Amino acid sequence: MKNNFDELFDEQAKNLFQNFEMDFNPQDWTKIERQLNQSDEKFDANARQKLENYEMPYNKQDWAKMETILDKNRRRLPYFWFYKTLEFSFVSLLLLSTALLYSDKSDFEVHQNLAANNNSKTANNNSTAANNNSNAANNNSKSANNNSNAANNNSKSANNNSNAANNNSNAANNNSNAANNNSKSANNNSKSPNNNSNAANNNSNAANNNSKLANNNSNTANNNSNVANNNSNLANNNSKSANNNSKSANNNSNAANNNSNAANNNSNAANNQNELLLLKNAEIANKIQPENGNGDENENLSAASLKKVKLTLPFIRQMRLAAVLGMETHTENSLGRGVASFLAGASLETDINRHFALSFGLHYARRNYELELNSQETRPDGLIFSKKELRNTHLSLLQIPVALQTNVFRNEKWRVYLTSGLNASLIFDKTYSGTLQISAAQTAGNLRMQSNISPREYEGGLFQTGNFVENAFLTAQIGVGAERQLTDHFSLFIQPTYQISFTRFGQNRQDKTRVISLNVGLKTNF
Amino acid sequence: MELAITMSDRETQLIQACLREERWAQKELYESSYGKMLGVCMRYSTCQEDARDILNEAFVKVFRYLSRYQIGTSLDAWIRRIMINTAIDFYRKEMRHRHEDIELVYNNPSENTDLMSSYSVKEILAVIQKLPPSYRAVFNLYAIEGYAHKEIADILNITESTSRSNLVKARSKLKEMLSHLYPQKSQSTNYEE
Structure with a gap:
């Protein structure tokens, strides 16, 4: 039983400690925080130590799945580029054809107007x-x-x-x-x-x-x-x-702009390069695996199995870039007799499948013509003048060839193919040189003049004074190519091509041309 | 982090062959990196199937973008980074299609800091895979890969404070799950202490 003193003491003690607080000491919290951090850090470190270098056992099925994905992607990528290339080529040809058709119409109207002028x-x-x-x-x-x-x-x-x-x-x-x-x-x-x-x-x-x-x-x-x-x-x-x-x-x-067609068409790289690469890869694998020590599959590759690998591995589509140089000769037209010409350019090729490849490119061609013109004119007073003009014409062309290549033979080193396609040509520059001799036939020796011809008297290319319709034309081309694989990435090719224009060009659009060209070049695959 | 290393001829040859899309080289690279990288993927996924999907998806990227790999740096680290990025992409997709059940953290069952060391990797992986994706991603990136919270916030498109919070929760949940799933080990560890 408590007495009054005790009750009073309890009451005072209760009042005293009821709201009692100690001052905050930051060091105490730092200590706790450090402990907490250490705890977390150690936890993390343990987890890292355990998991960082953890390796799962190899599962062959995963590689099979991976290979399927890779094959699928590999098949898809060339198709993408193929369709893009095809699309680009188609649009280019469409635009060119449209322009040519439109120009045909306007050209007809122009000639009508000219006729009217002549009448007056x-x-x-x-x-x-x-x-x-x-x-x-x-x-x-x-x-x-x-x-x-x-x-x-x-x-x-x-x-x-x-x-x-x-x-x-x-x-x-x-x-x-x-x-x-x-x-x-x-x-x-x-x-x-x-x-x-x-x-x-x-x-x-x-x-x-x-x-x-x-x-x-x-x-x-x-x-x-x-x-x-x-x-x-x-x-x-x-x-x-x-x-x-x-x-x-x-x-x-000189009325006509005698455009002749440049040879083009880089040949495509051989599909057999894929097989060649695979064969080499298998050989490399044989060399590598002994060092590796765990190439359980490749170690056992024998010559016989290599052949099997070569036969069974899937076809790999590739894209190739070709640099091409060519010599060409062309038939005579209103610009004169064709003399040796050349072309240079680049083309891009993509495999469609084992048998076909598509190529398109951009070529520059330089074509030369020689012309000799002799004529006589009689003046009203009866004086007869003889004229002799010797003229050289140089055409500079830009060409966009699009061709389909068909393999007819191939092995690890060689590929022979046929090529056929279209070639859009644009004459952007024409230059002329030569002399003009005029003599009076009745007073031979007494009146004779010779001068250089003035290039600007003749029609120019598209980038000069010419118009589009007279400087653009389409040709069809066929050819045969042979390609020799040099390394995994490079090959040489030679490709004779025959071209014939199926749209007319030149002044009054009267000219057609035929071209035989011999192209050689270097290809690299990527 | 890029490590300047001297590459062996073999590795250089392997990379070049992979760039030429030669299948034998791709297989060799795949095989040589498979174990480690699948281990990485396992930590970011909820099951082995998902981990394999991540792995294959990441290897497709590896083969596709191998030309961007800088010779002289660690190929392993480069591939690992692609794995992690792919796993994070996977996590993002997962978050889009799933309502994450972020549970309240249990009371900390154990203050034993050496808790992890008593469990096998498979056991730890199993509990990590049971973590909610957001916890799992933060824990992996912070604790295992060594990313800072700011980097994690950028990668996962969350705030730094969320990253910190998720990390704390991930740790707590891991400890709790380890204690619950493997109580004997947890107790024995406590006794040892």
């Missing part, structure tokens, strides 16, 4: 009907220099033209309109040679001046009529001005 017999228009470009003016000045009979007016006009022509932007197809514009703006142009907006007409003014002079003086060199396209009109000029005629005649004879 406005000879001066011919000069302006030409591609209203800067070359025309320069042509004039050069032609004037070439011709000793050039009138002063002509040379002035030529200067005017040269200033103005830099600003010419009219297209070649505006021939029918050009004729009218030229005749109207003739005077203005002659007075203001630097008038940029009338630049195209400046050329025609020169032609007007020249033609007038030609009427007054039969010997006036009307060099300004450097018309490339309007051949029939130029013929009218010829009857009035001798020099003009001669050049116009030349233009006529």
Whole structure:
């Protein structure tokens, strides 16, 4: 039984300790935290030690599964590239064909307009009907220099033209309109040679001046009529001005852009490379395994089993990049006799299966032609002039060949295949060189002139003054190729090819060509 | 972490052959890395089947991107990293299709810091595979691979605090599961202490 003192003591003690708190000591917490961290770290370290280098036992079924996945992926990847390549080629051909068809139509209209101009017999228009470009003016000045009979007016006009022509932007197809514009703006142009907006007409003014002079003086060199396209009109000029005629005649004879087809088509790398690689791999494996010490399967590979491996391992699709050089010869056309030409380029090939491969590429081809033209012209006064023109033409082409290759024979080192396909060609540059001799036949020895031909009197390539329709064409090609494997990654090939164009090209789209080429090159697979 | 090492001719040859997609080389690389890498995959998956799927998927990447491997660094570490990344991808997919049951952490059953050492690898793997994916991923990345919480947060697209929290929970749950699944070992370890 408690007395009052005890009760009081208990009460006071209770009150005293009921809200009693010790001051916080951070060191105590640090100590606990360290212990906790150490505990966690040790736990983690133990787990790491146990698990880090843990290895599961090998299961052959897993490799079989893996191999299936790899085969599936390997089959899928070349298909991807094949379809992409096919898609690209198809779209390219489609665009080219569309452009050609469209150009056919517009070309027809242009020729109709030209015919109308010819009927009106406005000879001066011919000069302006030409591609209203800067070359025309320069042509004039050069032609004037070439011709000793050039009138002063002509040379002035030529200067005017040269200033103005830099600003010419009219297209070649505006021939029918050009004729009218030229005749109207003739005077203005002659007075203001630097008038940029009338630049195209400046050329025609020169032609007007020249033609007038030609009427007054039969010997006036009307060099300004450097018309490339309007051949029939130029013929009218010829009857009035001798020099003009001669050049116009030349233009006529050079009417066509004689594009010939470049050989191309890199041959594809052999599919048998896969087998070759596999065979080598198996050999390497034999060498490696003894060092490894655990190659239980490969160690036992004998020559007989290698053959079995070679026969049973799956076909591996590959892509190959080929660098190609080629020599080619082509048939005669309106540019003249074909002489030795060459091509260079690259192509990409992809296997379709064991028997077929698809290739497409980008080639540059340089084609050369020689032409000799002899003609006679009789002036109204009865004087007969003989002309002899020797001209070399050099065409630069870009080609996109697409071909399907079919293997006819192959072993570990050789592959022989047939190739067939299409080749889209674009003449982007044309250059000319040569001489023009004019002599009076009745006064032989007394009147004889020789000059270099003016390249700018002739039609240009697509990147010069030419239009697309006259500088683009399609060819079909067939060929046979032989490929020799050098190493695992490199092979040499040789591939003769025959091409024939099935769309026309050149001036007035009158030319077709046939090309025989011999391509050689180096391929690498990746 | 890149280790500069001198590669043996054989390894170089193997890699080059793999780059040429030569099957024998691929098989050899697969076989040589199989055990370790499947062990890695096991830690990130819930069962062996999943681990094998991860392994094969990762090896497809290895063969596809082997050209990116820098000669002179550790091939093993490079492959391991691909394994982990693939496992994390797998984890992400798993998280999309599954509502994770994040349980409350039991009371810490044992403060025995040497708990792990008394269990076999298979036993530890078994309990790790039973962890919820988010715990398992954090625990693997932090405790085994040595990633920092910030890196883990970036990899798993979570916050750092979540990573810390998951790690604590993972540890606790591991301890709890080990104690419950293998009580005898747990007790014997305590007695030893």
